[in-house]
Amino acid sequence: MWIYRIDEPRLGAVRVREWRRRARHAVAMLVLVLVAATGGLVLLDGSTAPFHTRLFTALWDAANLTTTLGDFSEFDERQKVFMLAAMLVTMFVAAFSISRLTGILSGDDVIAYRENRAMERQLERLAGHVVVVGYRSLGQRVSAQLREAGETVLVLVVDASLADKAAENGNLVILGAADVFDDALRRARLDSARALIATSPDGDANVAITLLAKSLNRSLPISVPGENGLRKALLEDAGATDVVIGDDIVANALIGKLGARTKAVS
Known part of the structure; x- marks a missing residue:
């Protein structure tokens, strides 16, 4: 429906801004996990490969971790323990982020706010x-x-x-x-x-x-x-x-x- 509400609930705009703030925090936490996992894997890598090679390999494995992809069977015991801990942290961060973001955009005030924004574009034309x-x-x-x-x-x-x-x-x-x-x-x-x-x-x-x-x-x-x-x-x-x-x-x-x-x- 195309309805522009003059007295649109201002709480809708507040909720949208809050959702964006929480989304940025969630992304920041996932990036922090990625950086921490990369650093840990570099430190635990006992190979004689050049540093940039070990860094890229660690980043690749960390990215696989945060996206739940990849095979880490070639790791030694220390690396597997570290990756297990990193996996648990990643799951905790993901669950926390989802719980903070889910539902915040489904309220009537948010729906009215988004409808008003769409209707504004209609009125402009x-x-x-x-x-x-x-x-x-x-x-x-x-x-x-x-x-x-x-x-x-x-x-x-x-x-x-x-x-x-x-x-x-x-x-x-x-x-x-x-x-x-x-x-x-x-x-x-x-x-x-x-x-x-x-x-x-x-x-x-x-x-x-x-x-x-x-x-x-x-x-x-x-x-x-x-x-x-x-x-x-x-x-x-x-x-x-x-x-x-x-x-x-x-x-x-x-x-x-x-x-x-x-x-x-x-």
């Missing part, structure tokens, strides 16, 4: 899209029809369950609580959007959305529902391009149906 504010009955119908027409739809919502539903239906989504909804609009790339459609049943909210959207992109076409003529004038003053009064549409449809029926009877 977004252009020519239609922003739909709200995803209740009207917002769902508008978004569905826009998608059927081949439009890229970005839905802005304040409810987490509606955000999940919008994402499941194939929309890009920005989720932000009411007190940070202005941040959601700023993230919606209104500068490159094709249009904005507000579908909130709250008339005051639609006025606020229109004012803020117009301040971010003065040429952006904005369609908003209005309750009456007074509200329509207020929305147009705020910058709405098209204000649709639902009662007018219903009244016209009813009268049209009645006229068609009357003509059919006559």
Whole structure:
């Protein structure tokens, strides 16, 4: 699902940084084991081979040790005892590292953090899209029809369950609580959007959305529902391009149906 959360849990970023720190420590410990094993094997090597040859052989055997590969049957007793101890240390370090790293990236806060990072990249490339504010009955119908027409739809919502539903239906989504909804609009790339459609049943909210959207992109076409003529004038003053009064549409449809029926009877 593609959901950008304005109030993304900051703990996710902290956990990711902690995982990276632990991963670096784990790698450092394994390198330390490798270096210690190499040094020990060089000291225990009683051959008359040149030092660089003994060093390379020791490094090779130590690398085989840390990767659990190789055959050490040619070692003498002292070397085998040393390698046995080194194997035990390697297993302890590996088990310790795995226990420290496992599970830290599977929490919901980390998943939200990673999803936000991926969504940020999506938003950076977004252009020519239609922003739909709200995803209740009207917002769902508008978004569905826009998608059927081949439009890229970005839905802005304040409810987490509606955000999940919008994402499941194939929309890009920005989720932000009411007190940070202005941040959601700023993230919606209104500068490159094709249009904005507000579908909130709250008339005051639609006025606020229109004012803020117009301040971010003065040429952006904005369609908003209005309750009456007074509200329509207020929305147009705020910058709405098209204000649709639902009662007018219903009244016209009813009268049209009645006229068609009357003509059919006559």
